[in-house]
Amino acid sequence: MNATKRAGLVGVTGYTGMELTRLLAGHEGIELVRATSRSEAGKPLSAIYPFLQGTKLAGLTITQPDIADLRENCDIVFLAVPHATAMDMAGQLLDAGARVVDLSADFRLRDPAVYQTWYKHEHSRTDILPQAVYGLVELYREDVRKARLVANPGCYPTSSILALYPALAEGLVETDDIVIDAKSGATGAGRKASLGSLFCEVSDTFRAYNLGKHRHTPEIEQEVSRIVGQDILLSFNTHLLPINRGILSTIYTRLKKPVDLAAVRAAYEKHYAGEAWVRLLPAGALPETRFVRGTMFCDIGLVTDPRTGRLIILSAIDNLCRGASGQALANANLMLGLPENMGLNLAPMVP
């Protein structure tokens, strides 16, 4: 077994930072040695997160984000900070020889002009952009192993790309008629105070937002286009669910020719053979957010509708675990030469 690796976490007070502490508290190969926050520095981690009492992380003192300190003391650094904030930090850490898993969107889009259009921010580190590996292990596992900079995928893109991959790779569906109808729990919006995230604004209601203009659209298009080797434009639409965690995506596609469900299922079984975290549900079963809560699973359900010639693909993930911090940890495991699933053999918390 390799010696324990040292990790730093920038942005421990956010929801993805919080989720990383939950996962690292029980990790046997990675020791969290730095956890930073501008607002809570000086406090022990258990003072802001009582759920960590009794774990190996309880006594860790939160520090101010300090790049020099991080690069001196950490083998790998998780950046769990807002987009546009991460790019310079990542660059400085990389320049000093550290490995970085960036949970923000800053290194996901290969074309900086596309980034600027959708994120309204000029990319300041286009020099290291080509080094970034898109950290979706089912597609890029071998590249992640060698990477020094991983762009951790977005939560909605994780759910959408995993759902579409086999259907596109096998050429089962038309590429000009894909509609993604995605719904996320409220932790997807982050932990900072905002009117739209207040309890009375989220509970007991259900609303759509950012239809036709969500910033995850180019990220999904980039990756599905690579699968088929041609540019795909798709319709991606988002909704806010009155739950804490979870994303359910319902994806409407059109079959190129009539295909029965068994043949579609065979394509998914082929592409996800040996992938422990993608669960193709039995025919007739449909994914639910509660059955993936707190885990790395992506549950996929398939429905063919012969009347309209549609293949409807459903996928459920936990946005904080599979869609962010768990996926970041899987990438870190690979980058550090540890087993990909170390600390991630998690069963869903039910009911």
Ligand SMILES: NC(=O)C1=CN([C@@H]2O[C@H](COP(=O)(O)OP(=O)(O)OC[C@H]3O[C@@H](n4cnc5c(N)ncnc54)[C@H](OP(=O)(O)O)[C@@H]3O)[C@@H](O)[C@H]2O)C=CC1
């Ligand atoms: N929530 C989700 O489901 C997902 C989130 N992501 C992405 O992960 C990243 C983190 O998300 P999330 O945890 O939800 O965000 P939050 O808003 O909950 O937390 C942001 C964190 O970043 C820190 N921070 C903010 N600005 C700076 C700065 N200038 N320098 C240093 N630290 C800073 C804050 O700490 P403090 O103010 O205490 O310093 C806080 O801990 C984002 O890029 C987000 O888009 C990706 C996938 C899913």
Ligand SMILES: CC(=O)N[C@@H](CCC(=O)OP(=O)(O)O)C(=O)O
């Ligand atoms: C419910 C909600 O508001 N979700 C966020 C997406 C989650 C996220 O964190 O975006 P990244 O994965 O790109 O970092 C949104 O729609 O903007």
